[in-house]
Amino acid sequence: MNCLRFSWFGRLGKVLARQPLLTFLLLGGLLYVTEARWFIPLQAQTPIVIEAEKVERLRQQWTQKLGRAPEHNEMLAVLEGVALEEMLIAEAVARGVHRNDPVVLLRLRQNLEFLGMEVSPGALEHAYDLDMHRHDPVVRKRLRLLMESELLAGARPAPTPLDSEPPTPEPLHKFSFSQIFREQRIGPDELNRLQDARPESAAELSDPFLLAHRFHQVSEVQIARELGPDLARAVSSAPIGRWVGPIQSVYGDHLIWLEGRERVTPNLDIDRVRIERQIQAEKQNLELALADLRARYRWHVEPGEE
Amino acid sequence: MSLRKCLLFLAGVSVLSMLSACGGGESSSPSENQELVNGSTASKPWPSLACDPPAPNSQRNAYFGELHLHTEYSLDAVATRLKPEDAYRFALGEAVAAPPYDEAGNSLVPPHQIDRPLDFAAITDHGEWLGERQLCTDPTIDQVAYYSPECTLFREDKELGFLLFGGGAAAFSPDIFPKLESGSLDSLTETGKQRAPFCGALGEKCEAAARGPWMDTQLQAERFNQPGCFTTFNAYEYTLSPQSDNLHRNVIFRGTEVPTIPVSANEAPTPTDLWRELDEACTGDCEYLTIPHNSNLSNGRMFASPNDVDASDSYDVDERRKAEPLIEIFQVKGSSECSQSEGASEDDPLCDFEQLASTNFVQFFLGVNPLPVAPAYTNTVRYGLKQGLLLERQFGANPFQYGFVASTDSHFGLPGSVDEQNFPGHRDVPPVNGVKDDAYNNPGGLAVAWAEENTRDALFDAFKRKETYATSGPRLQLRVFGGNQSGLPENMCQGSGESFVRQGDAGGVPMGGELHVGQGRPRLAIWAAADAWPRENGRTKAVPLARMQVIKGWLELDESGNPVTKHKVYDVAGAEQSDWQVDTADCSVSGSGPAQLCGVWDDPDFEPSQSAFYYARVVEQPTCRWLTRQCLAAPENLDCDNPPEEWAGCCAVDTPPTVQERAWASPIWYKQ
Structure with missing residues (x-):
């Protein structure tokens, strides 16, 4: 052979x-x-033309939905969305997808049958002559999806490829501290007296307080959640091994004894990271491919400017 | 991670891609658009993936979350384009694109962001119309359905479409829309429930189409669940409204095992059918609970006796107790706690809080109610708790032994968006500038669970034992223990929070628990702490507490020996004069008040032979209501005789300018 x-x-x-x-x-x-x-x-393609009638219909839909006419930039954003869809359809047609995809062909044959027309291999040309592939919503959606897939497949490499090393999550600090809580303002004399207190005695030296007197390895976010953002900031910047304060919260005055500050790296589930990366990369690549597509097509509103 | 989970995720990526591509000519989702606007698709690399869980706390932490939230997958979510993925991102603190949108899907308002991330969330899209919505918006699934008059109408006007073939024909009774439902074109499910004709002869097309969004809901829950840091639950809403009376329930699953499709009102035309169908479909590792909501719209049905209602509505008391440990007491459509109407709770002025004037959906949507109306107080949770005592005497078990949660019921896909200062609306398309919702709605509340750690099992266990409470939005902390004088020391409030909990656990039961005859005079130890987050005066001032109360309901015999129920409100702490002031002209606040309230309370009216329940309620000092805040931006000299539509809400005269936000603790029952 x-x-x-x-x-x-x-x-x-x-x-x-x-x-x-x-x-x-x-x-x-x-x-x-x-x-x-x-x-x-x-190559540069035939410009996409959005008919004035369609523009008016979109404007009416907007007005009906939001109770006011769209402003210029708002209408522009709407039309850009319409133009992008037309670009995808035009690109699919330019690549002949509408002549090869079995779902599109089936749908076009169904349309011909519905219209009582002959369904033969050559009859599909009637459908193309009638521009059915540009007007039928099922075909349009099919072409759009196929084109997006094709663009995605041919897109530039993802900036975060699936197999690269997983990112190191931002390290965070975890704090262990004790607090003396007073409902009323802590005056200078009392503040002096409390400087000699041991952190283990924080609960006994405090006024009644529902929340904890000792926190072990909690993040700034977790402190803020319990005691408010001001106190969380104060803890995060406090020196270790001495009383700091008084710091005011909604509850009253707090003296803080920071026992330790530990820099930790949160655990990352590598499998999740990879899957998230794949999702993100696909989204990003599609946007890049669509940006390329936009750059190759021009569009304008009939009969206005581009 | 197991191979099975990996495969599930990878399948999810595919399904997600397919789903996000669906929707005819619609453009990419708003969250994607937002990323484009910001130009930073990967600038925040997966914040939800980095988790450094704190060690479990045997004394339990308060976790704040959302158990009632709709996304684009709900047929009546007419304004949003957010999907479960976007909702979870919002819950975790990311900014998302909120309604309204232009035709291309671009949000017309600034990115919306929660003030503080949530600890847990469940997405509860309507189980009934998942397939209907999918068929009506995706032309590639079934063209006959897509081009049906119902779907065409839905795409033209989503609200009208929902009312006619969703809320109208599928959920409301034939009594409301007899002509619509008697048409020979309507399809019948196996249970005889009528669905839109495009669903197929037995509803099979809609059932099949429902699998896509249901699968995506599960996949996103799996994707965002981070044990120890952020918990998601598989969930949906069961939407039963006989004669437009609300008997809706949110169905929450413990883990990943769930039925193939949600058991909806189509398959289960009564709550009893729901539980039975769920028992059949949810086996093995599958475990569920149901949470009824909006009893305020149930027109007397939610707390009916098994013998009071139509045979089709009857229920098994034990089955209800087992399936339904919690009730949603507050959400966007008002408070269901209590009512001052018809002499029900005249002694309780705090019942006058976010009250809805409607008693069922016909009245809610149409403003008039031609149907027989039950007294408003029979729709309240307080009435239900009292009925539970009566029914327990009759049936030997209490079907309404409910713990409390609150949530939003937002149909915008924005879980926990409860900030009065930043309320984006909840269902209808909001104006870009103007009042975002109907004056009688509100931003809704949060569910809070006391649990050892932030995981599915720990939170689900807390739900089951009812160690939960509800807030109207602020993150108040509320802790309650019940016991007697020997178990709970009188000086419990004098020590630390740690000793309070230690003593409470050792000598009593937490909220949601039971006390029994022979244990002596009930004593409650209650401690509340204000929301630590500054919410007022440009986010610089926190809101103090105003008062703490106990509401007791009990069963006694009248002079003829017939059982009757009563209730009484007791002040426990706070309530003294305060210099707190709110200026409704600019919504600024001034003054001070207690940031903690604690009390040990003995029931002064205790009768050992009387079954009773006790729940604590704590309220904040007044602040501006959301409508007052939004109306600060209304045009000067607003003409209320002829107001512009978007500002007409500012002319509403029957809503108060201020609110007293609050929390309700799950009751503790004293049982014979």
Whole structure:
């Protein structure tokens, strides 16, 4: 078999060597087909035209929904969304997706049947002539999804590839501290007296307090959650091994004795990280691919400016 | 992580991609748009993934969360484009794109962010119309359904579509929409419940279409659950409204094992059917509980006796007790605690708090009610607790022995968005500038559980034992123990919080527990601490407490020997004069008040033979209500004879300018 193929190619080569015109035509044809299939989408495309009637309909929908007409930049954002969808459809059509996808073909045949038209292999041209592939919502959605998948597959590499090292989570500090709590303001005399107190005595030296007198290895967020943001900030910046304060909270005055500050790295579930990365990368890549697409198409509102 | 979980996640990625691509010509989701706006898709690398859980606390911590939240998957969530993923991100503290949106899906208001992350959340989209919504918004699933008149109408006007084939035909009774439901085109499920014709002859198309969003709900719950740091629950809402009377329940599952599709009112036309169907579908490691809500809209049905109501509504008392440990006492559609109407709780002025004027959904949506109306007080949780005492005498068990939680019921996909200062609305499309919701609604509240750690098992166990309380939004801490004089020392409030809990655990029972005859005169030890977070005066001033009370309900025999129930409100702490003031002209506050209230209370009216319940309620000092705050931005010289629609709410005269936010502790029961 291989010998046969080799011999066929060999004979073709000899024929082409003797016929330069045939060689030229063959290569030209190949280039034409290749460019039509793969490279046309990379060239500047026919501008997307959004009909004035559609613009007006969108404007009315907006007004009906929000009770006021859209402002210029708001309408622009709406139209950009519409234009992007049209770009995806146009790109899919340019790549011939509408002629190859079995779901699209099935749907177009169903439409022809519904219209009582003949359903034969050649009859699909009627559907294309009628622009069914551009107007039928099922086909449009199918083309849009396929195009997004295709763009995603051909997108630039993700900036956070799946197999790279997982990120190191931001380290955080965990604090262990005791507090003396007083409902009333702590005056200077009492403050002096309390400087000699041991942190183990914090509960006995405090006024009644529902929340804890000793916290073990809690983060600033957890302190804020219990005692308010001001106290959390004070703890996070307190020196170790002496009373700091009084610091005011909604509850009263607090003296803080910071026993230790430990820098910890939160645990990361590597499997989750990888999956999250995949989701994020896919989103990001799609946006990059869509940005490329936007750069290659122009759009304008009929009959206004782009 | 097990291989199974990995596969589940990877499947989730695919399903997520498919789902996020669905929706016809809609653009990407708002959260994605927001990321684009910020230009930082990966600037905050997965904050939910880094977890450094604190050690379990044997004295238990208060965890604040949301157990009632709708996303885009709910048919009646007409304004939002947020999905479960966005909701969990919001709960964790990320800013998301809130309604309203333009046609392309861009939010028209600044990114919305919770003031403090939640500790747990459950997403409870309506189980009934998951499939209907999916079929109506995705043309590629079933074109016959997509182009049906109902779906076409829904896409044109979501609210009208929901009322006609969702809330109207599927959930409301045929008595309300007889013509709509008697059409031969309507399909019948196996239980005879009618669904929209496009659901197929037996509703099979809608059942199949429901699997997509239900799967995504589970996948996102699995994705964001971080044991020790943030807990998610698989959940949905069961939406039964016979004759438009609200009998809705949120169904919360303990873990990852859940039924293939939610057991909805279509399959289970009564609450008893719900529990039975769940018992059949939820086996093995699957465990569930149901939480009824909005008894204030139940038109007397929520706390009916098994013998009082239609045979189809009857229930098994033991089954109800087992399935339903909690009730949602507060949410956006008002407080269900108590009512001063019809002489029900005239002695309790604090009942006049976020009261809804409607008694069922017909009245709520249409403003009029042609149906027979039950007295408003029969819709209150307080009435239900008292009925429970009566029914216990009759049936030997109390079907309404409920602990309390609150939540939002937001249909914007914004869990725990309870800040009066930053209320984005809850269901209808809000104006960009103007009053964000109907004047009688409110931002809703939070569920709080006392648990050893922030995990599914620890929180679910707390729900089951009712060691929970409800807040109207602020993160008050409220701790209650019940016992007697020998078990709970009189000086419990004089020591530290640690000793308070140690003594309470040793000599009594926590909120949600039971005391029994022979234990002597009930004593309650109650300690409340104010929300530590400054919420007023530009987030610089915290709000102190005002008073702490005990509400007692009991059963006694009248002169003829017939059992009757009564209740009484006791002040325990606070209530003295305060210099606290709120200026409604600019919503600033001034003055001070106690940041803690603690009391040891003995029942002065105790009769050993009378079954009773006791629950604590603590209220803050007054602050501006959300509507007052939003109306500060109203145009000067607003003409209330002809106000612009978006500011018309500022002309409402029947809502108070201030509120006293509060917390309600689960009751402790004294039983014979």
